[in-house]
Amino acid sequence: MKILIEVFSAPGCAKCAQTRQALKSVAEELGKERFVWREVNVLQEIDYAVQLGVLAPPSLAIDGKLVFAALPTPDRLRTELAKRLERAGSRSAR
Amino acid sequence: MLTIGKVAERAQVTADSIRFYEREGLIRPAGKSESGYRLYTEEAIRRIEFIKQAQECGFSLADIRELLELRSTDSACCDDIYRVSVEKKLQLEHKIKALTAMSQALTRLIDMCSHDRKSLDECPILGALEAGVAKQGGKAPKAQLKMGAKSK
Numbered sequence: 001m002k003i004l005i006e007v008f009s010a011p012g013c014a015k016c017a018q019t020r021q022a023l024k025s026v027a028e029e030l031g032k033e034r035f036v037w038r039e040v041n042v043l044q045e046i047d048y049a050v051q052l053g054v055l056a057p058p059s060l061a062i063d064g065k066l067v068f069a070a071l072p073t074p075d076r077l078r079t080e081l082a083k084r085l086e087r088a089g090s091r092s093a094r
Numbered sequence: 095m096l097t098i099g100k101v102a103e104r105a106q107v108t109a110d111s112i113r114f115y116e117r118e119g120l121i122r123p124a125g126k127s128e129s130g131y132r133l134y135t136e137e138a139i140r141r142i143e144f145i146k147q148a149q150e151c152g153f154s155l156a157d158i159r160e161l162l163e164l165r166s167t168d169s170a171c172c173d174d175i176y177r178v179s180v181e182k183k184l185q186l187e188h189k190i191k192a193l194t195a196m197s198q199a200l201t202r203l204i205d206m207c208s209h210d211r212k213s214l215d216e217c218p219i220l221g222a223l224e225a226g227v228a229k230q231g232g233k234a235p236k237a238q239l240k241m242g243a244k245s246k
Binding site for chain 2: 010012042043046047049050051053054055056057
């Protein structure tokens with residue numbers, strides 16, 4: 001099953017756009033086919049953002065759970081995703 | 095220059111409010127008269143109007159302080175104000191969600207009451223609060239069952 005990565009941000013933030021791109025590259029490096037990347041406009045999906053506990057965008061959720069209240073560094077995201085891939089791999093091996 | 099009374103009259107607030115805003119660091123008098131009274135410029139009225147408007151939008155005094163600081167910071171841009179506003183909207187939506195949950199919990203409790211005027215020991219609302227039913231939305235407590243309360 002693919003891992004869902006959702007980045008919550010408000011439109012028009014140039015700084016967020018740069019960081020988002022760097023994070024997206026991390027997911028792509030680890031395997032494009034293993035992730036679903038979704039960019040969420042908090043103003044358009046405010047109910048969903050509130051449900052996940054997003055308080056100050058940009059934030060990042062993985063598989064429907066808020067994991068990073070503020071955008072992580074590419075290294076931190078790489079570590080988190082690698083951990084999840086490893087877990088998913090050992091589950092499917094069982 | 096304007097006295098505190100004049101500013102209060104023009105901005106439609108009390109002099110006490112102005113002193114409060116001053117203590118909170120939101121406005122500052124431009125100077126003092128010879129007899130020691132605070133004196134303000136037209137800018138104070140604009141700031142008070144700004145504060146009142148922002149309060150109506152749900153901004154706390156700390157938020158307003160940040161907005162006022164951003165307003166007078168050369169390096170700040172509309173993105174900064176936009177960010178603060180988006181964050182405030184999210185906070186308000188979180189509060190609305192929490193309040194809605196509270197209201198629904200109260201509806202469940204109110205629905206448990208059968209208006210039988212029994213003793214407080216048998217009150218289904220008190221019983222439900224003790225049993226945590228309101229939070230869980232689960233089954234009715236003993237007291238309610240005893241009273242044969244209506245079920246919806």
